[in-house]
Amino acid sequence: MGLMIAQEMDVTKKDSIKAGVTRISQTEGKLHILVNNAGQCGPVSDEFNQPSTTAQKEAGPISEYLFNNESFEEWGSLFAINTSSIYFVTIAFLDLLDKGSKAIGKKGFSSSVINITSISGLIKVAQRHFCYNSSKAAGSHLTRMLSTEFALKGINVRVNAIAPGVYESEMTYDNITGQEATDSVGMPVVPVPARRAGTAAEMAGTAVYLASPAAAYMNGQELVIDGGYLAVNPSRV
Numbered sequence: 001m002g003l004m005i006a007q008e009m010d011v012t013k014k015d016s017i018k019a020g021v022t023r024i025s026q027t028e029g030k031l032h033i034l035v036n037n038a039g040q041c042g043p044v045s046d047e048f049n050q051p052s053t054t055a056q057k058e059a060g061p062i063s064e065y066l067f068n069n070e071s072f073e074e075w076g077s078l079f080a081i082n083t084s085s086i087y088f089v090t091i092a093f094l095d096l097l098d099k100g101s102k103a104i105g106k107k108g109f110s111s112s113v114i115n116i117t118s119i120s121g122l123i124k125v126a127q128r129h130f131c132y133n134s135s136k137a138a139g140s141h142l143t144r145m146l147s148t149e150f151a152l153k154g155i156n157v158r159v160n161a162i163a164p165g166v167y168e169s170e171m172t173y174d175n176i177t178g179q180e181a182t183d184s185v186g187m188p189v190v191p192v193p194a195r196r197a198g199t200a201a202e203m204a205g206t207a208v209y210l211a212s213p214a215a216a217y218m219n220g221q222e223l224v225i226d227g228g229y230l231a232v233n234p235s236r237v
Contacts, residue, residue: 007024011036017088021093025096030099030100031093032097033112034090034114039082039116041078042075043129045129049126081135083138094155094157101156102156106213108216110158112160114211117139117163118133121134122224123235124236125233125234127187140163143160146159147220160221163223165230166186166192166226167199168200176196176197177196193232194227196227
């Protein structure tokens with residue numbers, strides 16, 4: 001087993017990203033696995049998703065509420081973290097990833113980029129946060145574009161994504177137990193069939209698979225691990 005060494009990096013700052021690249025270049029000279037996992041929730045319009053008989057349903061009040069409740073600055077800040085960072089971090093580490101593929105020298109092997117997206121980028125409801133869902137949808141498409149462009153240019157680096165459903169995290173809650181709590185976080189139209197949140201082991205296992213030789217033939221894909229959320233709710237997949 002190797003050592004785990006922490007490297008502080010602000011994924012929205014080029015200088016910070018370059019410092020991370022420099023450190024890996026000096027200590028390792030190559031990179032085999034890159035996980036783009038930085039993310040935040042961003043602006044939320046709670047009243048838009050209130051399941052009550054008195055909730056606004058008229059266009060005028062809804063328009064005024066949504067327009068005044070969020071700002072261009074909030075949207076730009078969230079896209080910088082959830083979407084733009086995927087692009088800049090991946091591009092910055094691309095040469096090291098390519099060197100990682102060449103260093104192994106094993107036929108069929110390639111370094112792996114794993115982007116953490118979300119089912120929020122795949123469903124057609126806003127879950128009260130239009131900005132977050134839009135940024136995650138952009139991350140999904142960016143995954144496919146990077147995969148395609150690298151492949152067309154003969155760069156042997158795979159790019160895939162994981163789109164988790166409801167999981168315990170710093171962005172949700174430390175503990176999500178049972179159907180009611182799961183649906184409270186995920187806000188589905190139809191309850192999540194699994195009737196529970198996903199586990200850390202399920203998330204980690206999917207990431208290990210994408211990073212392993214078992215997934216060497218997978219490129220440009222997004223693995224959804226959501227307990228059946230998308231199977232029963234409006235989505236674009």
